[in-house]
Amino acid sequence: MSHELAPLGRDQALAQPPHHSGKGAGTRAVQGAVLLLLFAVLYLATHAFPGIHEGAGTIGAVGFLLLVGTLMSELVETIGIPHLTGYLLAGVVAGPHVLGLIDHHAVNDLTSVNTLALSLIALEGGAELRLDVVRRGLRSLAWATLLQSLALLVGMTGVFFALRPWIPFLGPLAPLGAFAVAILWGVLAVTRSPSAALGILSQTRASGPVASFTLTFVMSSDVVVVVLLTACITIARPLLEPTGELSLSEFRLLGREILGTVALGTTLGLLLAAYLRLWGRQLILVFLALGLGLAEVMRYLQYDPLLAFMTAGFVVQNLSRQGEKFIAAIHGMGSVVYVIFFATAGAHLDIPLLRTLWPVAVMLAGARALLTWMSGRLASNLAADPPAVKKWGWAGLVSQAGLALGLAGTVARSFPSFGDGFRALAIATVALNEFFGPILFKLALDRAGETSAVPAPNRPSLVPAGGDVRE
Amino acid sequence: VNGLLLLLGLLVLSYIGSFLAAGRSLTGFGLPSGSEYLVLGFCVGPNVLGLVDRSMLASFDPIADVALGWLAMLLGLHYAFGGRHPIRTTSLIAASFIALLTAASVTAGELFAASRFGSGPPFDPWIWAAGVGIACAETTPHAVRWVIERKRAAGPLSRLLAELADSGGAVPILATAVLFLPMHEQHLPVAIPDLGWAGITLGLGILCGAVAAALLGREFRLHESFGVLLGTSLFGIGLAARLGLSVLALMFAMGLTLAAVSRHRNEMLAMVAPTERAILLPALVLAGARVEPRAAPGAVVVVVAALAARIVAKLISGWLLGAVFPAARRAGPLLGLGLLSTGALSVAIGLAFALRFPGPVGDTVLLAVAVTTIFGEFGGPARLGAALTRAGEITDASALAPDNASAAVTPP
Numbered sequence: 034m035s036h037e038l039a040p041l042g043r044d045q046a047l048a049q050p051p052h053h054s055g056k057g058a059g060t061r062a063v064q065g066a067v068l069l070l071l072f073a074v075l076y077l078a079t080h081a082f083p084g085i086h087e088g089a090g091t092i093g094a095v096g097f098l099l100l101v102g103t104l105m106s107e108l109v110e111t112i113g114i115p116h117l118t119g120y121l122l123a124g125v126v127a128g129p130h131v132l133g134l135i136d137h138h139a140v141n142d143l144t145s146v147n148t149l150a151l152s153l154i155a156l157e158g159g160a161e162l163r164l165d166v167v168r169r170g171l172r173s174l175a176w177a178t179l180l181q182s183l184a185l186l187v188g189m190t191g192v193f194f195a196l197r198p199w200i201p202f203l204g205p206l207a208p209l210g211a212f213a214v215a216i217l218w219g220v221l222a223v224t225r226s227p228s229a230a231l232g233i234l235s236q237t238r239a240s241g242p243v244a245s246f247t248l249t250f251v252m253s254s255d256v257v258v259v260v261l262l263t264a265c266i267t268i269a270r271p272l273l274e275p276t277g278e279l280s281l282s283e284f285r286l287l288g289r290e291i292l293g294t295v296a297l298g299t300t301l302g303l304l305l306a307a308y309l310r311l312w313g314r315q316l317i318l319v320f321l322a323l324g325l326g327l328a329e330v331m332r333y334l335q336y337d338p339l340l341a342f343m344t345a346g347f348v349v350q351n352l353s354r355q356g357e358k359f360i361a362a363i364h365g366m367g368s369v370v371y372v373i374f375f376a377t378a379g380a381h382l383d384i385p386l387l388r389t390l391w392p393v394a395v396m397l398a399g400a401r402a403l404l405t406w407m408s409g410r411l412a413s414n415l416a417a418d419p420p421a422v423k424k425w426g427w428a429g430l431v432s433q434a435g436l437a438l439g440l441a442g443t444v445a446r447s448f449p450s451f452g453d454g455f456r457a458l459a460i461a462t463v464a465l466n467e468f469f470g471p472i473l474f475k476l477a478l479d480r481a482g483e484t485s486a487v488p489a490p491n492r493p494s495l496v497p498a499g500g501d502v503r504e
Numbered sequence: 505v506n507g508l509l510l511l512l513g514l515l516v517l518s519y520i521g522s523f524l525a526a527g528r529s530l531t532g533f534g535l536p537s538g539s540e541y542l543v544l545g546f547c548v549g550p551n552v553l554g555l556v557d558r559s560m561l562a563s564f565d566p567i568a569d570v571a572l573g574w575l576a577m578l579l580g581l582h583y584a585f586g587g588r589h590p591i592r593t594t595s596l597i598a599a600s601f602i603a604l605l606t607a608a609s610v611t612a613g614e615l616f617a618a619s620r621f622g623s624g625p626p627f628d629p630w631i632w633a634a635g636v637g638i639a640c641a642e643t644t645p646h647a648v649r650w651v652i653e654r655k656r657a658a659g660p661l662s663r664l665l666a667e668l669a670d671s672g673g674a675v676p677i678l679a680t681a682v683l684f685l686p687m688h689e690q691h692l693p694v695a696i697p698d699l700g701w702a703g704i705t706l707g708l709g710i711l712c713g714a715v716a717a718a719l720l721g722r723e724f725r726l727h728e729s730f731g732v733l734l735g736t737s738l739f740g741i742g743l744a745a746r747l748g749l750s751v752l753a754l755m756f757a758m759g760l761t762l763a764a765v766s767r768h769r770n771e772m773l774a775m776v777a778p779t780e781r782a783i784l785l786p787a788l789v790l791a792g793a794r795v796e797p798r799a800a801p802g803a804v805v806v807v808v809a810a811l812a813a814r815i816v817a818k819l820i821s822g823w824l825l826g827a828v829f830p831a832a833r834r835a836g837p838l839l840g841l842g843l844l845s846t847g848a849l850s851v852a853i854g855l856a857f858a859l860r861f862p863g864p865v866g867d868t869v870l871l872a873v874a875v876t877t878i879f880g881e882f883g884g885p886a887r888l889g890a891a892l893t894r895a896g897e898i899t900d901a902s903a904l905a906p907d908n909a910s911a912a913v914t915p916p
Contacts, residue, residue, distance in 0.1 A: 063718050070715065074708075074743070082686065082747055092566050093742020099735030100719075103728070318519045318782070326512045369731045 091142040098376035115475040124379020150374035152324035159346025176416040184408035190219035202454025213272035229432035241483030247429030298341035302348025309355035394461035428477030432470025514786040536647035537847035545792020571787040573741035580759020595667035603675035606817040611637030613813030623802025625864030635869040638676040644847030645669035659897035660831035681753035709757025712740040717766040799867035835891035845884030
């Protein structure tokens with residue numbers, strides 16, 4: 034049986050002679066026809082029976098996005114666009130703002146599916162971080178973290194403040210208040226997208242300094258962002274609220290939260306390693322229980338599930354011998370997880386809002402990309418990075434997605450007076466970064482020669498429940 | 505118990521189920537029809553322990569729909585092929601006839617009871633009576649295989665009965681396509697007759713199967729195949745549930761089409777077969793939790809009528825089998841009682857009714873199915889064992905043989 038073939042690692046993949054996927058014009062024509070057919074069927078169904086069985090709409094939406102996202106990604110691949118962009122496009126076209134085949138209710142319902150996907154992405158991200166690679170790139174990581182965080186925080190604060198005449202929700206605020214909001218925007222700009230980076234790496238199966246640097250940087254940036262956000266909210270609050278005081282108690286809570294999360298993630302990682310060692314079966318069900326159940330429990334306990342799962346993946350990879358088996362199992366789910374996650378993100382994109390705010394959003398996204406490039410070059414020079422990282426290391430840091438939107442939501446809840454406007458602008462800006470960031474990253478990997486020419490191996494995208502991933 | 509715990513409980517059951525799928529299950533653990541999970545669900549449900557209430561169960565409706573759809577798709581993939589060996593046409597015809605006869609008898613029994621005793625929900629009796637009829641039509645292959653494998657039976661009758669059980673599911677599933685009609689048609693430019701909707705249900709299933717087959721293409725890449733199958737299945741289930749059509753019929757048609765059109769049928773079967781038990785057990789528990797003993801006035805009469813009509817229909821079926829198949833003749837006149845076991849498919853149809861017709865109609869069908877399944881659990885396998893012994897296919901020697909079970913259910 035072909036699904037019993039051992040999955041290839043990236044290094045193994047590169048060692049294979051390159052060959053093409055073998056999908057010719059006929060296959061593409063079939064894919065195009067099926068894509069149109071699916072759109073037509075759902076269009077007929079939604080228009081003939083609007084608003085019936087909302088739960089059913091969600092099931093259909095998952096299936097539709099999975100199929101259409103996969104097909105769209107296959108079709109855009111022919112012009113060199115990454116799969117992620119295809120998934121996003123599918124979501125945008127089918128979503129409530131364009132064809133309306135997937136309504137707002139279904140999009141909201143898909144949040145739980147997204148939580149599951151994000152948990153798996155975090156587990157994969159942590160497991161992809163190998164201690165020896167992190168150690169080797171520590172100098173590079175330190176400079177990049179320092180400069181990327183500092184330059185984006187300071188630079189984007191300045192850009193946002195300079196653009197305030199064009200930002201409607203800053204109108205009622207005094208200059209000091211506007212500056213405080215600009216600081217919060219600066220933190221937002223520091224966030225990256227682990228899911229986009231991993232999605233592109235999963236598709237291209239890239240291997241090399243750019244891929245390693247991006248992975249290490251993006252996965253570790255989560256902690257930096259959480260600390261920066263707490264610091265900036267603490268600073269911004271007295272500037273925005275006359276009665277507000279500078280209080281450091283938030284840091285105590287944050288410290289407790291981070292330590293607790295890391296401890297929980299470590300325990301989970303050790304348990305997972307033990308499970309893999311002793312049984313190693315039914316990992317899909319274990320992942321489902323973790324992604325749906327444990328993530329909810331962690332949220333209830335106010336721990337950060339993303340960081341906890343990342344830590345767990347890191348522990349399995351680096352403190353046990355089960356890393357390869359673990360990664361193989363998660364990679365097996367990759368095609369389903371990424372399609373649903375990004376297609377849903379596409380359906381979430383608020384196109385009318387983007388139409389309204391696009392001039393400011395373009396300026397903000399452009400300035401962020403420019404600052405990312407500049408600080409990337411500077412950090413690489415200081416860290417004496419390899420030429421490929423110097424030239425392309427910044428490209429994987431442009432993408433933004435759920436993390437940035439989550440942070441915008443936190444700001445909106447913390448400061449209701451301007452929160453909605455802030456979130457709307459964040460959505461518009463993140464939409465641009467979400468769309469163009471993956472294209473840029475794939476281009477960088479292609480140009481750096483790190484993209485694997487070997488297609489994905491024949492293995493299950495989801496190991497059946499009865500399947501065994503023992504090697 | 506909140507929704508999260510229920511979900512985790514179902515995942516644990518799924519985990520157990522996936523281990524049971526490893527092959528030793530049939531001869532090792534559990535009751536023949538898996539009705540212990542139905543009882544477990546009933547015990548944790550609102551009528552006994554109350555750990556799970558009705559509103560929480562309702563929030564799991566989409567998951568139940570997906571489980572039913574996936575099981576029906578698996579059945580479609582398996583149907584009429586019996587794994588790698590095709591089922592004989594005569595067996596197929598006989599199984600369909602027995603299912604039709606049983607469904608018609610039970611429906612008639614229910615209609616008679618309703619007119620005589622006023623039992624059943626105060627709605628159009630045809631819907632719920634036919635619902636009980638088609639839900640009680642099957643003979644579960646799990647129980648038949650359980651007896652054959654556990655007793656190590658081998659011979660033409662064992663093979664015939666295994667084939668009958670394997671291929672008897674199509675009639676009740678396809679009948680749901682006729683009974684499940686859209687609830688609101690006001691947006692449609694043309695009126696579509698009831699049978700037209702049955703055709704649309706099956707047509708959509710065929711379309712989904714064809715789409716999946718086209719996307720799987722010439723080369724079977726497991727990297728993509730499970731995603732394609734999952735996506736097409738969820739799309740089909742979502743469509744059926746949205747329109748109010750039969751999820752079971754649509755997905756069965758999809759599986760059947762896929763099996764007929766795709767060159768990768770065997771690979772697909774190998775890929776998805778292990779998921780059956782993993783999905784079945786949680787579905788049985790969900791169905792058990794939804795069973796409502798006070799489903800409708802005269803619920804006891806509904807249940808008794810279903811049991812009585814089913815026994816009569818099976819007795820007649822056994823007699824007819826004896827008349828047509830020489831192998832069945834040696835089993836004696838009570839062979840039909842060996843076909844009394846119902847199981848996964850019946851419960852799935854009952855649950856589908858409960859989801860599609862929430863309230864007295866769905867509850868009545870599910871209650872009748874649950875009682876019939878538990879009743880069949882105790883009566884069916886024992887009678888089947890006796891019939892096979894009488895036919896000379898279970899002997900003391902066969903019980904000592906190392907493993908001749910596979911020979912019993914597969915042709916030479």
